[in-house]
Amino acid sequence: MKNMSRRNFLRMAGLTGVGALGLAACNGSGSGDGGSGEKIKIGVSIWSSTDALGSLSVDIIKRAAEALGDVEITSVVDQGHVSEQVTASIETLCAAGCQGIVVCNSADSEMTSAINTCNENGVYLAQFYRMISETDSPEVFEVAKNSEYFVGSVHEDEVGNGERLIELLSQDRDDVPEGIQKGSRNIKLEAWTVGDATFQLRWQGYKNGVEAWNAANPSDKMTLSEPVYANTSSSEGANITQQFYNQDNTMDALIVAGGGGDPLVGSIGQLANMNLTGKIRVVSTDFLDDLEYQLESGGMYAESGGHFCDPLYAFLLVYNAVKGNYAVKTGEYGYEILFPYVFVSSVDEYKAYEQYFVEQPPYDDDELRELGAMSFDALNAAATKLSIEDVMARHA
Numbered sequence: 001m002k003n004m005s006r007r008n009f010l011r012m013a014g015l016t017g018v019g020a021l022g023l024a025a026c027n028g029s030g031s032g033d034g035g036s037g038e039k040i041k042i043g044v045s046i047w048s049s050t051d052a053l054g055s056l057s058v059d060i061i062k063r064a065a066e067a068l069g070d071v072e073i074t075s076v077v078d079q080g081h082v083s084e085q086v087t088a089s090i091e092t093l094c095a096a097g098c099q100g101i102v103v104c105n106s107a108d109s110e111m112t113s114a115i116n117t118c119n120e121n122g123v124y125l126a127q128f129y130r131m132i133s134e135t136d137s138p139e140v141f142e143v144a145k146n147s148e149y150f151v152g153s154v155h156e157d158e159v160g161n162g163e164r165l166i167e168l169l170s171q172d173r174d175d176v177p178e179g180i181q182k183g184s185r186n187i188k189l190e191a192w193t194v195g196d197a198t199f200q201l202r203w204q205g206y207k208n209g210v211e212a213w214n215a216a217n218p219s220d221k222m223t224l225s226e227p228v229y230a231n232t233s234s235s236e237g238a239n240i241t242q243q244f245y246n247q248d249n250t251m252d253a254l255i256v257a258g259g260g261g262d263p264l265v266g267s268i269g270q271l272a273n274m275n276l277t278g279k280i281r282v283v284s285t286d287f288l289d290d291l292e293y294q295l296e297s298g299g300m301y302a303e304s305g306g307h308f309c310d311p312l313y314a315f316l317l318v319y320n321a322v323k324g325n326y327a328v329k330t331g332e333y334g335y336e337i338l339f340p341y342v343f344v345s346s347v348d349e350y351k352a353y354e355q356y357f358v359e360q361p362p363y364d365d366d367e368l369r370e371l372g373a374m375s376f377d378a379l380n381a382a383a384t385k386l387s388i389e390d391v392m393a394r395h396a
Helices: 006-016 052-068 083-095 110-121 138-145 158-170 197-216 234-247 262-273 291-297 310-323 347-358 365-372 376-384 388-394
Strands: 042-046 075-078 100-103 124-128 150-156 186-191 253-256 281-285 302-305 335-339 342-344
Touching: 042 052, 042 083, 042 310, 052 310, 052 365, 075 083, 083 100, 083 110, 100 310, 110 124, 110 138, 124 310, 150 310, 158 197, 158 253, 158 281, 158 302, 158 342, 186 197, 186 234, 234 253, 234 262, 253 262, 262 281, 291 347, 310 335, 310 365, 310 376, 335 376, 342 347, 347 388
Parallel strands: 042 075, 042 100, 100 124, 124 150, 150 335, 186 253, 253 281, 281 302
Antiparallel strands: 302 342
16 A cells, blocks of 8 residues: 555555445554554544545545554445434444544534544544534534544635635736636636535635735726526536526636536536637636646636545544543634645646645655644644645655
């Protein structure tokens, strides 16, 4: 595993189901403090250990466990983001003797049961790609605060993501392919589901970015449409893009906020059908499989995406909690790491991303060991500076 590229890992996972590990790794009688000489046992509850993102998430945790040396090979339970299966997965991992668990849950409501199960079993718990909303789920938030075993959350900075995409759209750049708009001012917004918490945060970031631009450029103002929702359908993405243009053919940018990639594919395809490729800047979140081609052709202007390190940092939070290095205090929510997205707006940037985040992990074994020994403040600082430029500088 140590010398296997991430792409080869994905290929292997698809053929063998290597992500669906047995629970034997959590069995044992470890002391819980990591000081008995026995390895710490940490389990993972994830939607899928074999799809693209899930495989990379499991892979980087396994690499960290191997590099650290005092952690048992991580056990994985696939729960499909089905609420009953999410809560059952925590019970399963606790029953198997895990001392810590990292979970990507599907809803805040599941965390009450998950935290209570961990409290009853004395098992440390942290979230990845997720956090509990104090505003939307105050009762669940209180359960987390009052727990002696809820370690915290690692998730992306969605507001900052939205602000940065607006900044990229606004730029008058000379290095874009011929025919692409130099700076966008009339932006249309395609969303996926009404009320989705992640979209709401991204939307706030878009609005913040527009407000900041307009405050600084009162004579050259930018407009952002209200969102129109495409769900997760390619055909709906195409239809909405056509609708936007029919209603306002002066639009010069389209944000496809997310939705699993299919709405974006539909929107890009529709712009191509309308002979508008490169004439309307398109930005989105979550990388396309053919992003290099789309950046080169003008189908995409810029894209932001995750770098699969959220689960690594959640793993390190739990690891240090089990070892007694990170204190978990009742009355406080716990540790929170807000990850920046990776932004790609050129073919060269995409190639660097592919080299340092896909073909190989962004951290080598020595760096993983350094991360495992850091204080929380140092770990948080390492997380928030993770970027293509950061990795290139470290591995030059």
